[in-house]
Amino acid sequence: DGGITQSPKYLFRKEGQNVTLSCEQNLNHDAMYWYRQDPGQGLRLIYYSQIVNDFQKGDIAEGYSVSREKKESFPLTVTSAQKNPTAFYLCASTPGQLMNTEAFFGQGTRLTVV
Amino acid sequence: AQSVSQHNHHVILSEAASLELGCNYSYGGTVNLFWYVQYPGQHLQLLLKYFSGDPLVKGIKGFEAEFIKSKFSFNLRKPSVQWSDTAEYFCAVNDYDYGQNFVFGPGTRLSVLP
Numbered sequence: 247d248g249g250i251t252q253s254p255k256y257l258f259r260k261e262g263q264n265v266t267l268s269c270e271q272n273l274n275h276d277a278m279y280w281y282r283q284d285p286g287q288g289l290r291l292i293y294y295s296q297i298v299n300d301f302q303k304g305d306i307a308e309g310y311s312v313s314r315e316k317k318e319s320f321p322l323t324v325t326s327a328q329k330n331p332t333a334f335y336l337c338a339s340t341p342g343q344l345m346n347t348e349a350f351f352g353q354g355t356r357l358t359v360v
Numbered sequence: 361a362q363s364v365s366q367h368n369h370h371v372i373l374s375e376a377a378s379l380e381l382g383c384n385y386s387y388g389g390t391v392n393l394f395w396y397v398q399y400p401g402q403h404l405q406l407l408l409k410y411f412s413g414d415p416l417v418k419g420i421k422g423f424e425a426e427f428i429k430s431k432f433s434f435n436l437r438k439p440s441v442q443w444s445d446t447a448e449y450f451c452a453v454n455d456y457d458y459g460q461n462f463v464f465g466p467g468t469r470l471s472v473l474p
Contacts, residue, residue, distance in 0.1 A: 336403075348409050352403065
């Protein structure tokens with residue numbers, strides 16, 4: 247089945263450590279996105295990538311980094327510079343930014359800083 | 361920048377009651393509109409979408425939404441809710457005129473009492 251796989255489902259990190267969240271898709275989609283979900287704030291865009299080897303900052307990129315070396319993979323690193331990293335992280339993809347289509351989402355990763 | 365507002369943070373209804381969840385976006389132009397639902401412990405799922413044409417769109421599970429361009433609104437409706445509709449509902453806009461990606465509202469939590 248085609249879809250988006252995020253791993254792990256739950257992640258615990260000590261303060262001061264970097265951590266990388268995985269996002270893989272087998273939908274052959276060009277565009278991929280990372281969102282952060284906090285209660286009462288909806289989904290806020292962290293980074294997005296329209297094509298391999300290219301990515302753009304979203305609304306809340308500070309303290310995060312990404313790479314897009316392969317079409318199917320868009321890992322997100324939460325760095326120690328992120329002041330409040332505990333949140334639910336969602337990865338999404340679309341066939342392309344300028345096409346009439348919905349976004350497809352993974353199951354999410356819940357990150358907790360301990 | 362485009363922004364999305366949802367009128368209610370938490371709505372509580374009894375089964376068989378009618379539902380209307382409000383959604384407004386800030387800028388007009390060429391927009392695609394979406395409602396997503398997140399059931400407890402599950403990933404985001406698309407309820408319905410509007411790209412063009414008939415402003416009244418029907419989605420899954422008996423939901424419908426009406427796009428009113430003059431009011432920048434895309435309200436979600438269901439004539440009779442069920443306990444299984446308990447979930448969080450997110451309105452989203454994809455605004456091509458501003459070259460932005462999916463912008464989500466803060467979400468509305470719906471609790472349906474049996």
